Amino acid sequence: MAFNFYTSGEDNNNNSNPRPPKQGNVNVSPKLIMGIIIALLVVIGILTSFFVVDQTEQSVILRLGKYQKTVGPGLQTKIPFGIDKNYNVPTQVVQTMTFGYRTTSGQTFTTNTSTDYTNESIMLTGDLNIIDLEWIVQYKIEDPYKWLFKVNDQTKTIHDVSRSVMNQLVGDLPILAVMTNERTTIEIEAQKMMQTTFDRYGLGVKVVTIKLQNIVPPVGDVQDAFEDVNKAIQDMNRYINEGKEDYNSKIPAAQGEAEKMILVAEGYSAERVNNAKGDVSRFTSVQKAYETSKDITSTRLYIETLEEIFTSDTSNLTLVDKNLENFLPISNITAPNSTAVTTNGGTN
Amino acid sequence: MKKTVRNLVILGVIIIIVLVFQPFYILQEGEQAVITRFGKIISVQTESGFKIKVPLVDNVVKYPNKILSWDGQAQRIPTKENQFIYVDPTSRWVIQDPAKFYETVNTVASAQYRLDDILDSTIRTIISENYLNEAVRSTNQINNMNVVETIQSVDDEQQAEYLRNLTSTTLKQETISTGRDALSNQMLTQAETFTQEFGIELEDIVIRQIRYSDDLTLSVYQRMIKERNQIAEAYRSYGRGRQATWEGKTENETKQILSGAYATSEQLRGKADATATDIYADAYSSDPEFFKFWRTLESYKKTIPQQNKILSTDMVYFDLLYTSLPTSLR
Numbered sequence: 001m002a003f004n005f006y007t008s009g010e011d012n013n014n015n016s017n018p019r020p021p022k023q024g025n026v027n028v029s030p031k032l033i034m035g036i037i038i039a040l041l042v043v044i045g046i047l048t049s050f051f052v053v054d055q056t057e058q059s060v061i062l063r064l065g066k067y068q069k070t071v072g073p074g075l076q077t078k079i080p081f082g083i084d085k086n087y088n089v090p091t092q093v094v095q096t097m098t099f100g101y102r103t104t105s106g107q108t109f110t111t112n113t114s115t116d117y118t119n120e121s122i123m124l125t126g127d128l129n130i131i132d133l134e135w136i137v138q139y140k141i142e143d144p145y146k147w148l149f150k151v152n153d154q155t156k157t158i159h160d161v162s163r164s165v166m167n168q169l170v171g172d173l174p175i176l177a178v179m180t181n182e183r184t185t186i187e188i189e190a191q192k193m194m195q196t197t198f199d200r201y202g203l204g205v206k207v208v209t210i211k212l213q214n215i216v217p218p219v220g221d222v223q224d225a226f227e228d229v230n231k232a233i234q235d236m237n238r239y240i241n242e243g244k245e246d247y248n249s250k251i252p253a254a255q256g257e258a259e260k261m262i263l264v265a266e267g268y269s270a271e272r273v274n275n276a277k278g279d280v281s282r283f284t285s286v287q288k289a290y291e292t293s294k295d296i297t298s299t300r301l302y303i304e305t306l307e308e309i310f311t312s313d314t315s316n317l318t319l320v321d322k323n324l325e326n327f328l329p330i331s332n333i334t335a336p337n338s339t340a341v342t343t344n345g346g347t348n
Numbered sequence: 349m350k351k352t353v354r355n356l357v358i359l360g361v362i363i364i365i366v367l368v369f370q371p372f373y374i375l376q377e378g379e380q381a382v383i384t385r386f387g388k389i390i391s392v393q394t395e396s397g398f399k400i401k402v403p404l405v406d407n408v409v410k411y412p413n414k415i416l417s418w419d420g421q422a423q424r425i426p427t428k429e430n431q432f433i434y435v436d437p438t439s440r441w442v443i444q445d446p447a448k449f450y451e452t453v454n455t456v457a458s459a460q461y462r463l464d465d466i467l468d469s470t471i472r473t474i475i476s477e478n479y480l481n482e483a484v485r486s487t488n489q490i491n492n493m494n495v496v497e498t499i500q501s502v503d504d505e506q507q508a509e510y511l512r513n514l515t516s517t518t519l520k521q522e523t524i525s526t527g528r529d530a531l532s533n534q535m536l537t538q539a540e541t542f543t544q545e546f547g548i549e550l551e552d553i554v555i556r557q558i559r560y561s562d563d564l565t566l567s568v569y570q571r572m573i574k575e576r577n578q579i580a581e582a583y584r585s586y587g588r589g590r591q592a593t594w595e596g597k598t599e600n601e602t603k604q605i606l607s608g609a610y611a612t613s614e615q616l617r618g619k620a621d622a623t624a625t626d627i628y629a630d631a632y633s634s635d636p637e638f639f640k641f642w643r644t645l646e647s648y649k650k651t652i653p654q655q656n657k658i659l660s661t662d663m664v665y666f667d668l669l670y671t672s673l674p675t676s677l678r
Contacts, residue, residue, distance in 0.1 A: 222572050319658075
């Protein structure tokens with residue numbers, strides 16, 4: 001359990017201890033036994049002196065438990081019979097550790113702590129609010145020797161340090177800052193702090209990146225309340241827009257209305273003045289004519305006027321004789337062959 | 349032939365001796381060992397490699413020469429203000445003095461129990477001596493931070509400022525004097541005096557997580573909800589207020605526009621009337637008598653046809669009906 005990430009090349013070496021030869025059997029010559037033993041040793045020796053290091057790996061070789069060297073990918077040799085042991089460490093692989101959630105596929109880290117992972121994402125913020133923060137840590141093993149022999153429970157250590165750092169950073173910020181504009185700062189700071197801690201431990205790990213995933217208030221009523229603020233902002237904008245809508249629906253119309261009023265008044269003005277001018281010029285013309293022969297013109301005007309009046313609408317005109325000597329209503333004075341005229345004329 | 353057999357036997361014996369008595373041992377990287385002879389410590393090995401020992405007599409006890417982790421259980425601890433919180437600590441430690449370690453605790457497993465005792469009580473002490481703030485925060489930077497809500501669709505900067513003030517949540521936090529790191533260090537110093545007795549050196553003690561106790565959590569949730577509600581209502585109320593303002597503005601401007609236009613139009617009319625009057629007066633004043641005559645006739649044309657009329661023939665127009673023909677025609 002302690003070393004999950006290397007494969008040991010020492011599996012065969014229990015067989016390599018030669019057994020004492022059996023003496024009892026006379027049919028088997030000691031030479032043959034020796035031969036068999038030597039052949040066995042050679043085979044085992046060959047088998048245990050080569051090992052393969054993958055392109056993604058580096059291999060640490062211990063000679064009798066002491067660090068000898070680190071070798072790269074390819075077919076490598078070592079001293080057989082378990083004198084050299086090789087530990088392959090995946091140094092090129094970027095490993096991902098998730099916090100607050102687990103993906104079911106892939107080589108995700110399996111926690112061996114007793115705390116369950118819904119709890120690990122719950123944190124206190126600096127303003128003593130509670131927030132649910134999920135994040136990932138990507139790291140790779142930089143120094144396989146340190147990784148193997150400096151720290152026990154390496155992945156658990158990474159896990160613990162990451163949680164502690166994240167708690168510390170979030171604990172120093174107000175909840176809204178964590179949720180909004182401080183995300184990147186947290187990521188950068190966390191990476192720096194984790195790297196410092198790992199270097200202090202001599203873990204041989206390089207933190208590649210830290211990414212904050214889901215940052216939400218605690219699920220349930222609290223989250224609803226946060227959601228409600230967003231809704232409230234929408235509501236606010238709706239109200240304002242309704243107000244603007246009202247404004248926009250009325251003001252341009254009113255402006256049009258106002259322009260209309262003014263235009264109408266202008267029209268009236270022009271009409272009034274022009275009428276006056278027209279009236280006056282007509283009057284003046286007539287007056288000129290009148291000046292030359294006052295009697296004739298006035299009489300003519302008078303007669304023309306009455307004529308016009310009487311011819312314009314005759315429907316309800318009743319004419320009554322002024323002397324009432326003969327009551328002669330002339331009902332239709334303008335009608336052709338008017339009896340009234342002839343009758344009247346006749347009486348005189 | 350005989351020689352070969354003899355050689356084989358010798359080889360076998362050597363192998364058996366090696367297997368049974370093991371006059372050597374291998375100390376791997378990341379291991380250290382205490383060698384005891386008849387129960388007495390004779391040496392401590394921290395260098396890895398191939399080592400010789402006296403078979404049967406010497407006993408090799410191997411310990412890890414690595415940083416080990418201590419995984420604390422989350423404890424429910426009251427803070428100085430008597431709020432119950434769960435503190436989940438973890439610690440890194442190394443066996444710094446294997447001899448002492450061998451004497452006092454002997455195995456890594458029992459060391460874990462010792463650490464449980466020491467660290468749990470240390471953490472409990474430090475946490476309950478301090479306010480919650482001190483354990484949660486590391487610095488006072490929170491009081492210099494201003495979280496600005498991003499507000500869109502607000503008409504001007506002044507309004508945005510007003511709204512920001514309304515919804516601002518920057519309650520000033522208490523100033524902390526120690527902070528999380530310092531608390532960890534305090535724990536470390538305090539615990540180290542005990543762990544040194546066991547040959548253990550503590551790398552660090554860190555708080556993996558701080559969380560409110562369950563009933564406290566609920567009331568914190570309530571507070572958070574109320575805080576949000578308050579802000580939400582501020583937004584809504586602001587929105588309604590702005591709506592009302594817009595409505596007022598609409599009404600105001602409508603009336604201003606219309607009444608302004610009315611004023612202008614009446615002015616125009618008045619002017620026109622005045623002009624017309626002047627024009628008429630100018631022209632008519634040259635001959636008032638004729639004007640009266642002329643204007644009356646003009647007026648007749650318009651008014652008389654509209655009315656029901658019973659006219660007497662007693663008017664100049666009908667005079668001819670009663671008089672004889674003019675003398676020239678007679």
